[in-house]
Amino acid sequence: xxxxxxxxxxxxxxxxxxxxxxxxxxxxxxxxxxxxxxxxxxxxxxxxxxxxxxxxxxxxxxxxxxxxxxxxxxxxxxxxxxxxxxxxxxxxxxxxxxxxxxxxxxxxxxxxxxxxxxxxxxxxxxxxxxxxxxxxxxxxxxxxxxxxxxxxxxxxxxxxxxxxxxxxxxxxxxxxxxxxxxxx
Numbered sequence: 001x002x003x004x005x006x007x008x009x010x011x012x013x014x015x016x017x018x019x020x021x022x023x024x025x026x027x028x029x030x031x032x033x034x035x036x037x038x039x040x041x042x043x044x045x046x047x048x049x050x051x052x053x054x055x056x057x058x059x060x061x062x063x064x065x066x067x068x069x070x071x072x073x074x075x076x077x078x079x080x081x082x083x084x085x086x087x088x089x090x091x092x093x094x095x096x097x098x099x100x101x102x103x104x105x106x107x108x109x110x111x112x113x114x115x116x117x118x119x120x121x122x123x124x125x126x127x128x129x130x131x132x133x134x135x136x137x138x139x140x141x142x143x144x145x146x147x148x149x150x151x152x153x154x155x156x157x158x159x160x161x162x163x164x165x166x167x168x169x170x171x172x173x174x175x176x177x178x179x180x181x182x183x184x
Contacts, residue, residue, distance in 0.1 A: 002082060003182060004090045004106055008098035008157050010115030010150050011064065012123035014167035018113055019093040021175040029179070031088040034081050038094025041074040053144035060141050064149035075102055082106070091181075095150075098157035109182065112158045112180055115167030117147065 005022065008013045016143045019035055040046065051062040062068055066174065079089055098104055098112060115123075121142055128138045158164060165174050 002058060002087055002090055003108050004082070004092065005048065005109045005178075005182075006107040006109065006112045007077045007091065007093040008095040008112060008154070008161070009167060010117075010120050011095055011146060012071055012117060012120040012127060012130065013113045013115035014165075014171060015093050015095070015113045016172065018093050018111070018165065018167075018171045021180060022089075022091060025175050025179050027119060028088050032086060033091065033130055034089075035087045036074075036078060036081065037089045037092060038069060038092070041070050041077070042068055043070050051052070051145055054148055055144050058140065058144055060145045061180075062145065062149070064095065064146050065153060066099065069096060071102075079101060095154050097149050098160050099153050104160065109163070109176070109178070110161045111163045111165055112161035113165045113167040114158060119168055
């Protein structure tokens, strides 16, 4: 039987890091693993929603709401991977993993990576600057839009999780705890 883990949490909270650590641990233990990242299922930019900032009149591509994801394609890929029977563990990761009822209903374990907003914005700045974005671009979109979408779509999903993980801590301990939990 395939065991399916969902990892949700805010932007730059440590979801991908935990996903990678879990995947490496399971593979070292001889299990077959497949990770699916919701970020890989963004709609083409011309089909993503645009939103006006609550703070000012600036318009932004809204990559932090459900309408930005091609759910049909994501669900189809998820179903394909699950029905293949090729994997012992499937890890689904993204800010909206615990928001989406279809995926959430299929999870054996729901994890929310919690991290304070100040740490997440610093991580987001560092990460996005490596992608060529300026400090002003990153902070403007975060302060004008992302933090509101986090409150609207992500934060409340914390309470649907089986585990809430401290994204500011060393996640290798959490990785080992989750592995032991699943192994039982």
